[in-house]
Amino acid sequence: MQRTVVSCPGKVLLAGGYLVLDRAHQGLVLATTSRFYTFVSSTAAAHSSATITVTASQFEREQWQYAVSWSDDHISLQGIAVQGASSDRNSFVETAIRAALQVVQADRPGNWSLPDLQIHIVGDNDFYSQPRQASSGSTSTGKKFAKLKETLRTVHKTGLGSSAAMVTSLVGAILVHLLQLDPTNSLSDKHYIHNVAQYAHSLAQGKIGSGFDVSSAVWGSHIYTRFDPACLDNVLSERLPSTQLRSRLKGGQGTLWDAPETCARVRPLALPPLTCLCLADVDTGSHTPSMVSKVLTWMRESPEEASERIEQLDSLNEYLANVFSHLNESYERSPRAYASVVAALRRLSSSRWHESYTTISAADHDILGGFIDAAATTKAIRASMKAMGQAAGVPIEPQEQTDILDSCQTQCLGMIGGGVPGAGGYDALWMLTVATSDDSIAQLEAQWTAWRSMSVRPLSSAARVYGPDQSRIDAVKEGLHVHDQQDVAQLWQAILS
Numbered sequence: 001m002q003r004t005v006v007s008c009p010g011k012v013l014l015a016g017g018y019l020v021l022d023r024a025h026q027g028l029v030l031a032t033t034s035r036f037y038t039f040v041s042s043t044a045a046a047h048s049s050a051t052i053t054v055t056a057s058q059f060e061r062e063q064w065q066y067a068v069s070w071s072d073d074h075i076s077l078q079g080i081a082v083q084g085a086s087s088d089r090n091s092f093v094e095t096a097i098r099a100a101l102q103v104v105q106a107d108r109p110g111n112w113s114l115p116d117l118q119i120h121i122v123g124d125n126d127f128y129s130q131p132r133q134a135s136s137g138s139t140s141t142g143k144k145f146a147k148l149k150e151t152l153r154t155v156h157k158t159g160l161g162s163s164a165a166m167v168t169s170l171v172g173a174i175l176v177h178l179l180q181l182d183p184t185n186s187l188s189d190k191h192y193i194h195n196v197a198q199y200a201h202s203l204a205q206g207k208i209g210s211g212f213d214v215s216s217a218v219w220g221s222h223i224y225t226r227f228d229p230a231c232l233d234n235v236l237s238e239r240l241p242s243t244q245l246r247s248r249l250k251g252g253q254g255t256l257w258d259a260p261e262t263c264a265r266v267r268p269l270a271l272p273p274l275t276c277l278c279l280a281d282v283d284t285g286s287h288t289p290s291m292v293s294k295v296l297t298w299m300r301e302s303p304e305e306a307s308e309r310i311e312q313l314d315s316l317n318e319y320l321a322n323v324f325s326h327l328n329e330s331y332e333r334s335p336r337a338y339a340s341v342v343a344a345l346r347r348l349s350s351s352r353w354h355e356s357y358t359t360i361s362a363a364d365h366d367i368l369g370g371f372i373d374a375a376a377t378t379k380a381i382r383a384s385m386k387a388m389g390q391a392a393g394v395p396i397e398p399q400e401q402t403d404i405l406d407s408c409q410t411q412c413l414g415m416i417g418g419g420v421p422g423a424g425g426y427d428a429l430w431m432l433t434v435a436t437s438d439d440s441i442a443q444l445e446a447q448w449t450a451w452r453s454m455s456v457r458p459l460s461s462a463a464r465v466y467g468p469d470q471s472r473i474d475a476v477k478e479g480l481h482v483h484d485q486q487d488v489a490q491l492w493q494a495i496l497s
């Protein structure tokens with residue numbers, strides 16, 4: 001059976017939380033190695049109505065079925081109760097399917113028809129907290145798409161953006177399967193999938209966020225400037241006929257998605273070469289929407305203080321992006337010198353990196369300076385985010401997170417810096433390190449696991465984000481990816497095993 005498989009990465013908003021909600025500011029978003037996959041297959045025959053079956057086989061009893069019917073310019077999805085299923089609705093799945101089918105219908109005027117579709121959605125293990133192995137405290141089972149003894153309602157998510165990666169891969173897979181879109185070779189097809197996914201994700205969430213998560217699911221790591229919310233004006237509040245929805249979402253026709261004043265902007269971003277971003281899930285959890293609403297209220301009520309803090313933070317974020325880019329250029333110019341500086345920094349805690357000025361050749365001081373700058377800037381961003389949180393009355397970097405980050409930074413060797421991703425709070429931690437070997441990362445992860453005042457679980461090595469490195473470059477698939485048939489067969493085996 002011919003299957004279409006489209007996958008998308010998860011996200012980590014390294015810098016720019018809250019600021020990125022405004023088009024005046026950017027967010028630095030990294031795509032994770034962990035990905036979300038949607039498999040679509042269809043029966044050859046088309047009908048006058050169709051059944052879509054969606055299975056999330058990682059979970060217990062998660063299956064949804066829809067009877068799809070259509071008239072001239074409308075699609076209707078009727079949920080069919082699946083015996084034994086844990087829930088009869090999944091608004092993210094349903095909204096993504098309806099949006100995708102509407103644009104397919106509009107793109108196929110006249111003789112539109114739909115075959116039955118079988119859809120499977122699976123995420124890499126790190127999207128969800130895995131049970132700890134009793135002996136080691138490690139969460140890795142070694143099995144791809146490990147089965148969880150949980151339903152979607154009870155599972156604990158790790159903050160990698162399961163809903164955005166899922167919606168984007170689902171929309172992408174349906175559009176590739178039914179419309180033969182070719183996002184690998186056609187930029188306009190990729191934009192089309194992006195726009196439909198932003199629409200579906202905002203509709204399912206009941207709000208328009210900045211969209212950085214869907215954007216990184218499509219484009220991979222980048223510096224993100226959000227789309228103007230006007231792109232979705234009136235599209236979310238009423239159910240538009242398929243042709244109208246298509247003309248609002250398809251680019252290249254003078255829509256707001258393409259105009260410079262309103263379109264999203266994506267600029268390249270890569271971690272410095274030979275570095276690694278490690279992630280941890282914090283069990284306490286925070287309620288992001290209420291944090292966002294409090295910060296926005298503070299911005300409205302204290303405009304002068306807010307704008308001063310935001311400008312300062314925005315320049316630090318921009319500076320960090322420049323430092324990363326500078327280090328990437330240094331690596332390209334002289335990879336050996338760069339690697340030898342990194343080797344020296346791996347043996348020291350970052351507070352002692354400046355001592356290396358005496359041991360490293362003067363010709364390489366620029367590279368050393370780049371790393372010292374990266375460490376100082378991440379530290380300044382953390383302080384500035386924490387201060388913004390204190391001013392707004394929101395625990396963006398709560399003291400418990402400050403303690404663990406400071407402790408790792410000083411006690412582990414080679415740590416550039418860390419932070420609380422995205423909206424912050426008690427959800428997650430990141431640490432960027434030049435210590436890329438498993439042994440040195442183990443030192444950091446042991447500290448996380450042993451931390452007593454909060455339950456901190458390192459995500460598995462599969463969720464790490466690496467800076468470019470010749471040995472890994474081919475292994476990285478950035479952004480949305482359509483898998484070839486050989487990949488599909490392997491991925492399918494992983495689901496079945």
Ligand SMILES: Nc1ncnc2c1ncn2[C@@H]1O[C@H](COP(=O)(O)OP(=O)(O)OP(=O)(O)O)[C@@H](O)[C@H]1O
Nearest residue numbers: 056090091092121157158159160161162163164166
């Ligand atoms: N494997 C899956 N199959 C089907 N639906 C899923 C799956 N994973 C996530 N979802 C959908 O995404 C929703 C979670 O979205 P929500 O916005 O609450 O989390 P999120 O912010 O994306 O999560 P994260 O903590 O990963 O950033 C679930 O309720 C479900 O509808």
Ligand SMILES: C[C@@](O)(CCOP(=O)(O)O)CC(=O)O
Nearest residue numbers: 017018209210211422423424
């Ligand atoms: C606070 C915000 O800027 C980032 C939220 O990020 P996260 O979901 O905590 O990773 C909201 C947004 O950009 O939509």
